[in-house]
Amino acid sequence: MTRSNGSPFAPHTAADRRAMLDSVGVDTEADLFDIPETVAFDGEFAIPARSEQEIRAELRQQFARNQNLTEFLGRGHYSHYIPSIVGHLSDRAEYLTSYTQYQPEITQGFLQVLFEYQSMLVELTGLPVANCSMYDAATGLAEAALLADRVRQTSGETILVPEFLRTGKRSVLENYVAGAGLSVESYSMADGTVDTATLAETAGDSTVMIYVENPTVRGTIEEGLSEIGEIAADNEALFCLGSDLVALSLLQEPASVGADVVVGEADVLGLPTSYGMGLGIFATRETFLRQVPGRLVGVSEDADDRRAYTLTLQTREQHIRKERATSNICTNQAWVALRTAMHIASLGPDGLVELAADCVRDAADLAARIDALDGYQAPIYDRHHFREFVVRSDQPAKAVADALEADGFAVHVIDDHLLQLCVTETNRQFVDQLVAALQEAA
Amino acid sequence: MIHDQARYTQGDNAHEPLLSEKDSTTIAIDPDADSQAKITTASPLPDELTRDELTLPALSEPELARHYTRLSQMNWSIDSGPYPLGSCTMKYNPKFTEDVAADPNAAIHPDRSAASAQGNLGLLYGLQEYLATIGGMDAVTLQPPAGAAGEFTGILVAKAYHEHHGNECSEVIIPASAHGTNFATAAMAGYDVVELPSDEGGRVDLEALKAAVSEETAALMLTNPNTVGLFERDIVEIAETVHDVGGLLYYDGANLNALLGRGRPGDMGFDIMHYNVHKTFATPHGGGGPGAGPVGVVDELADFLPRPRVRETDDGDFELFDPDHSIGKVHGFGGNWLVLIKAYAYIARLGDSGLSDASAKAVLNANYLAKQLEMEVPYGPFHHEFAATAGDRDAADVAKRMLDFGVHPPTTKWPEMVPEAMLTEPTEIESKRTLDELAEAFNTAYRGSDEELETAPSRTTASRIDQVSAARNPRLSWQALDSE
Numbered sequence: 001m002t003r004s005n006g007s008p009f010a011p012h013t014a015a016d017r018r019a020m021l022d023s024v025g026v027d028t029e030a031d032l033f034d035i036p037e038t039v040a041f042d043g044e045f046a047i048p049a050r051s052e053q054e055i056r057a058e059l060r061q062q063f064a065r066n067q068n069l070t071e072f073l074g075r076g077h078y079s080h081y082i083p084s085i086v087g088h089l090s091d092r093a094e095y096l097t098s099y100t101q102y103q104p105e106i107t108q109g110f111l112q113v114l115f116e117y118q119s120m121l122v123e124l125t126g127l128p129v130a131n132c133s134m135y136d137a138a139t140g141l142a143e144a145a146l147l148a149d150r151v152r153q154t155s156g157e158t159i160l161v162p163e164f165l166r167t168g169k170r171s172v173l174e175n176y177v178a179g180a181g182l183s184v185e186s187y188s189m190a191d192g193t194v195d196t197a198t199l200a201e202t203a204g205d206s207t208v209m210i211y212v213e214n215p216t217v218r219g220t221i222e223e224g225l226s227e228i229g230e231i232a233a234d235n236e237a238l239f240c241l242g243s244d245l246v247a248l249s250l251l252q253e254p255a256s257v258g259a260d261v262v263v264g265e266a267d268v269l270g271l272p273t274s275y276g277m278g279l280g281i282f283a284t285r286e287t288f289l290r291q292v293p294g295r296l297v298g299v300s301e302d303a304d305d306r307r308a309y310t311l312t313l314q315t316r317e318q319h320i321r322k323e324r325a326t327s328n329i330c331t332n333q334a335w336v337a338l339r340t341a342m343h344i345a346s347l348g349p350d351g352l353v354e355l356a357a358d359c360v361r362d363a364a365d366l367a368a369r370i371d372a373l374d375g376y377q378a379p380i381y382d383r384h385h386f387r388e389f390v391v392r393s394d395q396p397a398k399a400v401a402d403a404l405e406a407d408g409f410a411v412h413v414i415d416d417h418l419l420q421l422c423v424t425e426t427n428r429q430f431v432d433q434l435v436a437a438l439q440e441a442a
Numbered sequence: 443m444i445h446d447q448a449r450y451t452q453g454d455n456a457h458e459p460l461l462s463e464k465d466s467t468t469i470a471i472d473p474d475a476d477s478q479a480k481i482t483t484a485s486p487l488p489d490e491l492t493r494d495e496l497t498l499p500a501l502s503e504p505e506l507a508r509h510y511t512r513l514s515q516m517n518w519s520i521d522s523g524p525y526p527l528g529s530c531t532m533k534y535n536p537k538f539t540e541d542v543a544a545d546p547n548a549a550i551h552p553d554r555s556a557a558s559a560q561g562n563l564g565l566l567y568g569l570q571e572y573l574a575t576i577g578g579m580d581a582v583t584l585q586p587p588a589g590a591a592g593e594f595t596g597i598l599v600a601k602a603y604h605e606h607h608g609n610e611c612s613e614v615i616i617p618a619s620a621h622g623t624n625f626a627t628a629a630m631a632g633y634d635v636v637e638l639p640s641d642e643g644g645r646v647d648l649e650a651l652k653a654a655v656s657e658e659t660a661a662l663m664l665t666n667p668n669t670v671g672l673f674e675r676d677i678v679e680i681a682e683t684v685h686d687v688g689g690l691l692y693y694d695g696a697n698l699n700a701l702l703g704r705g706r707p708g709d710m711g712f713d714i715m716h717y718n719v720h721k722t723f724a725t726p727h728g729g730g731g732p733g734a735g736p737v738g739v740v741d742e743l744a745d746f747l748p749r750p751r752v753r754e755t756d757d758g759d760f761e762l763f764d765p766d767h768s769i770g771k772v773h774g775f776g777g778n779w780l781v782l783i784k785a786y787a788y789i790a791r792l793g794d795s796g797l798s799d800a801s802a803k804a805v806l807n808a809n810y811l812a813k814q815l816e817m818e819v820p821y822g823p824f825h826h827e828f829a830a831t832a833g834d835r836d837a838a839d840v841a842k843r844m845l846d847f848g849v850h851p852p853t854t855k856w857p858e859m860v861p862e863a864m865l866t867e868p869t870e871i872e873s874k875r876t877l878d879e880l881a882e883a884f885n886t887a888y889r890g891s892d893e894e895l896e897t898a899p900s901r902t903t904a905s906r907i908d909q910v911s912a913a914r915n916p917r918l919s920w921q922a923l924d925s926e
Contacts, residue, residue, distance in 0.1 A: 005795050005799070006795060006796060006799035006803075007792055007796040007797075007799045007800040007803065007870060008791065008792075008796065009533070009534050009536060009724070009800075009870070009871050010799060010800060010803040010870040010871065011871065011872070011873040012803060012806075012873065012874065016873065016874040016875075017806070019874065020806055020807075020810040020874055020877075021806065023810055023813050023814075024806070024809045024810055024813055029802035029803070029805060029806045030802070032805045032806065032809055032823065032825070033673075033704050033705075033805065033825065034672070034673045034675065034823045034825070035673055035701075035704055035705045036675055036677070036678070038678060039677060039678065039705055039709050039710045039711075040704060040705055041578070041701075041703065041704060041705050041706045041709060043703035043704070043794060043795075043797075043798040044794060045572075045575045045576060045703070045794050045797065046575070046794070047572060047575070047789060047790070047792075047793050047794050047797070048793050048794075049790075049791065049792055049793025049794070049795060049796050050790050050791065050793065051791075052536075052538045052791065055538070055542065055787050055790045055791060056538060056541065056542055058790070059542045059545065059548075059565070059783070059786075059787065060542075060545060060547075062561050062564055062565055063545045063547035063548040063561040063562070063565070064547055064561060065560040065561035065564060066547050066548070066550055066554075066558065066559055066560065066561035066562060067557070067558035067559075067560075068547075069550075069554070069558055071550070071551045071554075073551040073553050073554070075553060076774060076775075077551055077552055077553070077775060079551075083503075085503055085506060085507060089506075089507065089510040089511065089514070091540065092510075092511070092514045093519055093520075093521035093522075094514035094515065094517045094518075094519045094521070094522065095514055095517060095519070095728070095729060096519070096535070096540075096726045096728055096729075097519040097520040097521045097534075097535050097726050097727065098517055098518060098519040098520070098727065098728075098729045099520075099525060099527060099530060099532055099727045099729070099730070099850075100530075100727070100729070100730040101729070101730070102527075102853075103518070103841065103842075103845060103850065103851065104904065104907050105842070105845055105899050105902040105903065105904045105905065105906065105907055106447060106517075106518040106845050106850065106899070106902045106903070107516075107517050107518055107729075108457060108513075108516045108517070108902075108903040108904050109512075109513035109514055109515065109516035109517035109903075110513070110517045110729040112457075112458065112460070112513055112516075113510070113513055114729075115460075115918075115919070115920075116460060116461050116462075116920070118918055118919050119460075119462065119919040119920040119921060120498065122918075122919040122921050123496065123497060123498060123921070124496075128918075128919065128921070128922065129918055129919075130918070130919070132730075133730075133731065135587040135588060135591060135732075135773060135778075136587065136773060136774045136775070137774055138771070138773060138774030139587075139591070139772075139773065139774070146630075166774065168771045168773075168774050168775065169774050171770035171771040172770075172771050172772060172773065172774060174770060175594075175598060175769060175770055175771070175772060176630070178631075178632065179629075179630050179631045179632030179633075180630075180632065181632070221487070221491055223490075223491065249493075249496055250471060250485070250487070250492055250493065251487075251491060251492060251493065252490075252491060252492065252493055253493040253494075256493070272549050273549045273550060273551055274549060274779050274780050275548070275549075275550055275551070275552050275562055275775070275776060275779035276551075276552030276773075276774065276775020276776045276777070276779060277587075277732070277775070277777070277778050277779045277780055277781075278773075278774060278775070289916060295730065296916075296918055297918065298912045298913070298916050298917055298918050299912065299917040299918075299922075299923060300907050300908045300909065300911050300912035301455075301907070301908055301911065302904040302905040302906060302907050302908070303897070303905040303906040303907075303908075304905050305454075305455055306451070306454075306455050306456060306457065306904065306905075307455055307456045307457070308457075308904040308907045310907050310909060310912050312909070312912040312913050312916060312918075313913050313916060314913075315913075317622075318590070318621075318622035318623050318625070318626035319621075319622040319623075319856075320622070321622070321626075322622045322625035322626060322635075323625040323626055323628065323629035323635045324629070325622065325625075325626040325629075327626065327630070328590040328593065328594060328623050328626035328627040328629075328630050329588070329590055329591075330588065330589065330590045330621075330622075330623050331588035331589055331590065331718075331720065331727075331730065331731045331732070331733040331735075332588070332730050332731040332732075333587075333728075333731045333732045333778075334728055334729040334730030334731045334732075335726070335728025335729055335730075335731065335732060336728075336731075336732060338728075338729065342506070342510060344498065345461055345498075345499060345501065345506055345509075346503065346506055348467065348498060348499065348500035348501065349467050349468070349469040349481075349496045349497065349498040349499075349500055350467070350469050350481055350483065350500065352496070352498065353469050353471060353483050353496055354483065357483065357484070357485060357486050360486040360487060361486050364486070384487055384488075384491060405555065405557075405558060410551065410553075410554055410555070410558065412553060
């Protein structure tokens with residue numbers, strides 16, 4: 001059907017439109033608008049309408065302006081191979097084009113998927129309560145700090161975070177906690193992980209929450225988690241652990257080291273590299289259930305006594321509790337959570353653990369090869385690593401990165417002579433070329 | 443129309459089994475002596491750095507394909523039928539936007555150098571420009587990942603602006619009929635909320651507003667048309683009232699679909715606005731998200747927007763820059779990238795005439811549908827949505843009954859200014875024929891006997907669900923079910 005002048009997604013025929021206008025009792029749609037002339041607009045945005053085919057060509061051309069680089073990039077946004085089943089099933093319109101499950105009787109399918117997602121997070125974190133999504137790891141961390149503020153027994157106002165932390169993540173945290181009168185301070189790190197002796201001195205009466213990442217943003221695996229848990233407990237501060245779903249399948253279970261809240265990147269599974277789009281983990285203890293931000297799916301029964309799922313404990317949320325809600329979050333990342341659950345289900349426990357084990361092996365292998373080159377030292381920390389590690393270069397790091405980019409590779413520059421590289425199954429096959437390019441740039 | 447939803451039933455008391463009921467496999471990583479695990483993995487790490495075991499379902503691809511296909515059949519969507527949830531703008535999501543968002547060249551890491559990411563930066567710049575002109579704003583950030591995150595960003599910008607100018611204000615004014623997110627957002631930003639009553643006609647009570655504003659006023663957050671679809675006719679005077687005390691006027695973009703091409707928040711005196719691209723610009727709601735909540739501001743506030751922003755250089759390239767007084771960041775990276783691509787594609791598909799036509803047809807559809815209903819609509823003239831009242835019937839019961847007729851019911855019992863409200867927004871995508879069917883579902887349900895209403899729905903996968911017991915005895919994981 002061609003409609004030269006209008007939205008291609010408004011199905012009105014001329015006859016229907018006329019009949020509808022007559023039914024309402026007006027001549028034209030313009031008569032229905034109650035907008036004073038002084039603030040009315042003439043509709044001229046100067047945005048030309050294009051056909052589907054034209055837009056697809058335009059954007060294909062647009063995105064082709066990105067250089068075709070092989071990325072060895074991580075630091076909070078990762079690439080893992082996504083089985084085809086995830087894309088095909090998550091794209092089913094019944095999932096993709098549905099809304100929040102405010103009528104649970106007719107949306108049991110999505111509710112069950114989200115319930116299963118929550119359950120997978122419970123297994124991976126060891127904590128009994130997981131919500132069905134935050135926007136990303138940074139906002140999840142920020143919400144954890146606000147939870148800590150609501151439940152604290154002490155009069156503190158400080159959130160302690162690691163010296164090595166993405167500046168963006170810290171900035172989000174600072175923005176969220178400022179309204180509650182909290183401030184963010186760093187504790188120092190030693191050889192790439194938490195300096196527990198210094199942390200014990202830094203933490204005190206004013207500490208509301210201690211945030212630790214495992215693996216850290218520099219890829220090191222933390223070795224003193226239980227001790228950090230004790231430091232937090234001694235200071236009546238919450239222990240918030242940041243991680244990701246692949247790492248959680250192999251590394252120490254957060255609950256076993258005393259974590260009160262787990263946040264981090266759930267998007268490592270389910271989402272391809274997507275320019276920073278995320279899915280935030282949020283899991284916590286039973287004690288804090290009524291302080292959890294975001295949506296929760298629970299089990300109930302229907303009138304026929306059959307098990308049924310529904311959004312629950314909604315009195316925590318903004319549409320009921322308004323300014324006293326646990327968070328302002330409404331729209332979340334439900335469809336990403338669905339993809340993540342599908343990805344975990346297709347890996348199964350063996351596939352997931354094997355993937356995590358490869359993240360340790362591949363990083364160690366690549367670091368060893370780079371360390372063997374003249375002009376580089378890798379990894380610079382005497383720790384186990386997960387997916388990524390820091391390289392010290394004799395040449396200025398920026399010059400090395402520029403040379404690599406000219407050779408078709410993207411890596412992180414994190415200091416004057418420090419590079420960071422991330423390796424997974426999606427770029428592993430390019431490791432030989434990367435090592436050759438590094439040698440060239442030394 | 444009658445709709446029987448798919449229903450797979452296992453035994454007497456469950457539908458499609460949980461993944462964990464189909465299989466539960468334990469992998470030992472660091473097994474202790476009494477481990478039941480059948481499989482042990484060769485860990486590359488010392489035992490003290492790893493967990494002991496991991497238990498998850500291990501199912502084959504065909505089993506998973508059936509699991510997720512069956513669950514999808516037990517789910518309503520905009521592609522299934524009408525979904526007239528008021529304030530949610532459930533439009534059809536054009537399929538081609540999925541294809542453009544799946545372009546492998548766009549799937550790059552956010553830490554790429556600007557020189558190697560010109561394609562993505564160009565798209566962001568183009569969308570910033572589109573949104574600025576559509577809203578009548580001067581500068582736009584695309585970083586906020588949802589509408590509520592956009593509100594939070596906007597209020598932080600207002601706060602930074604006031605602090606920069608030494609204004610010590612502590613209050614945000616919000617009409618009683620506003621979305622719950624407005625109140626929660628203002629509180630999160632550290633402001634006291636001042637709730638503003640509506641006048642008899644359902645709009646902002648101008649006298650009450652004049653009494654409420656003071657030097658303490660940081661901002662007034664306003665939805666226009668408001669949540670019962672009424673345009674705030676006094677908008678110019680409202681803006682003056684707020685501006686006169688040094689406050690800023692914030693536009694909640696939830697109802698922008700009513701205004702496309704007919705009015706721009708910037709022309710009405712708004713200083714800050716957010717756009718709900720998953721509403722107005724037809725990106726899929728995905729069962730609750732992801733959305734995106736870009737924020738537009740007037741020139742005076744541009745320096746406070748989140749970092750980084752995108753601009754065009756003299757030679758046609760794109761670069762990132764940090765605004766001078768930026769509030770910092772509101773998302774770890776750049777927001778919901780895939781959603782932003784889809785929004786750009788939708789706007790490009792419609793263009794000027796399509797955008798204006800969308801709002802025209804959305805408003806026509808709402809008015810036509812309301813005309814066919816037996817329920818009263820107390821407030822008007824409304825635009826793209828209206829709040830009917832179920833009167834002496836329970837709006838939630840009427841909604842449950844509607845589920846049996848192949849339609850999704852409207853938003854119920856909100857806003858509270860309308861008793862037993864059924865807030866209805868059909869959007870422009872419904873034909874006259876569908877609206878007639880929808881009206882029949884409304885009217886049949888509304889006329890139904892008490893018994894029909896109380897026992898509904900009967901044709902959905904689940905019959906009426908007990909919400910109270912779900913909250914009283916929270917069971918939030920399959921582990922919690924196992925331990926019962």
